[in-house]
Amino acid sequence: MVPKKSYSIEKKQARWGFAFVIPSLVFFSVFNFYPILNAFYMSFFNRKALSKAPPKFIGLDNYMRLFNPETASNELSFINSLKSTMVFTLGTFIPLLILSLIIAVFISQLSSNKSKKFLQVAYYCPAILSSVVAATIWMLIFDPRGLGNQWMNILMGTPGTDHRWLVDPVMEQVSTMVIYFWKYIGYFVILFITGLASIPPTIYEASTIDGANKWQNFWRITLPLLKPTVVLVSVMAMLQCLKTFSTQYMLYSNGAPRAPINVITFNIYITGIQQQYLSRASAMSIVLFVLMLSLTLVQFKTTKSENVEY
């Protein structure tokens, strides 16, 4: 007779825990893990979207093509996409991080709860707008006859000047940064507000009794205790910026030139969907994945600190 197995409470709980995790694991497998593996595998072949012929194994050709220095002079090359992505990420992620923190601190310090809630909702609204609505709003602003030129000309006293929002390569990059900043700042403000709310008010009370002013409170208490949130927001903001797509797509669809805003994700879309080179696009997505992973690890390493305890 086989002896009946007995399980400890921890093991029973672990089994239940695992049961609850299964749905998300399956979801992750289907929608994230499998596509990553498939893209990696596909990147060594020459598959085209409509072709029924079995794809041919071509080794590292797709990767060599992406980094071929001879293509660097072509403004639509992958090397230039890397540059565009870096310009966009640095130009968006740093202001996003700093300004969302400043706005969150400002909102947290408001005494009126109504004002706090109103500002939180107001900042968060653009994040839930659909891309189509956002496109319509920003095209009205960036149209040469639109609000962008009108406001700038009133502010700068330059009537009749076209600031070439979507024409000049630098202005076009700035336009994508402005749109992205507008769309996502509210999201990061909410994250910072949540982080700020978790700091016990007794610490501020103690420091005030010790004679600290608001400026000292911010630098000596708020910022150090907010470090985990800062790391979280900086990683999330950076990854979001590296994955940017819809803003560039929106401008391109409305007549803006592609080259200055040809970020990696947009290049993947053009290569895989419009030009049908699925394997080449897969190689690009793997490079983007490695880039995001590496930058995230670097960020974690450089900002690593002891856990914050109150």
Place this chain on the structure above:
Amino acid sequence: MKKSLVLFAVLALLVPSFMFASGAKETVVDENAPVTIQYWTHEDPARTQLETELIDEFMKMNPNITVVRSTQASVKQIELVQTAFAANQGPDMFNLPIEDQYAYITNKRVAPVDYKAAGYADKQDLLDKYIPGVLDTVTVDGEVYGLPLELTNWSIYLNKKVFRSAGLNPETDYPKTWEEMADVSEKLVIRDGDILVRRGFDFRYPYYLNFFVPMVQQLGGDLLSADGKKAIIGDDAWIKVLTYFQQWGPSGRNLGSPTYKNARNLFNKDNNDIAMAHTGLYQEGRIEKDNPAFFNSGEWMVVPFPVFEDAVNDVASCYYGHFFMVNVDSPPAVQKAAWKLSGFLLSHGEDYLTRGGNIIQPTKALLASDTLKNMPYSQVFIDDMNRANMTYYGENSAQIQSLIRNAVESVMLGGVSPEKVLATLRASAQEIIDEQ
């Protein structure tokens, strides 16, 4: 316990591999069994209304056939159909512009026409019904792979009021050459500093294969050599047209730009925004719908596509087609039903012309009909079509169009010289041709 958990986790991760590795579609051979046709097409409210009526009638005549008609914006439709086919889940019947659709033939994704099911005695009977050459586009190795839903070309719509307000006589002063187009536009524009408040004319960005390539052809250049192996023929012609666009843009004479609202939509509003727009016969229906007072006012007219003063070829804007095609991987009974539906819809050519979005199905009967001839300015379109070529179509046409777009935007907006842009365009286009 740990080992079994790890094993379970690995199995869970592998679930999609098994799911996606499943086999092909089952084949249904019973032709009398109920079938459902998934028909994907682009949005066009007028055509939707007509086709909904026609499909209802078709389903009453064929009770075993159900038609599910899905529409998407035309740009989205191109991507959706391609993505669906890449995943072997393409619709049973669809239409796209031929420059995007041709790749489905070369990649053997679509079935040859079932002549009998579509209502023709045989291939010759089908060819006899259409104007010569129109089906050559979709004929490969002697097999016809599509039936034309529409054949469209663009001419120049002109607002007479705007012309008169600039002291011009629309009947005599309309531009016959591209040089005149720029000079007349200069007289028509109203600027607030650098900003164009009213444009004379603007191009049909970003459909460069349809209007830019013919401009190059007028000057003796071409996109490809006769054998199709060499890209960018006739440098002088390309440089001249690129320079023309450089001058047209904000850094030149500042007459227009792709970043302004598209001209054809503004034209309908008659708001003193634009004097001329480049569009098709179908625009008449859209003007009538958007602005009936303007449509009935007699204050608009249509004039031919201009040529350069030193043109060596009299070429008008390209015409392009949308074809009904049928998925070769759909069950045979569904394919047959889809061809039957295509034939039925296309037997209502006059309905499509009058109340289905003013689209022209290029049958001999329709082109000779009084219905077409009586439509305002239809003769201008017919004459322009007679001096036009089919737009460039091939497996790589979308890529080539994207390269030309980048070239034009570089000279027009980016300030790059036409010579440098041409060198980049040639290298990129040649690479695509060589790869093919």
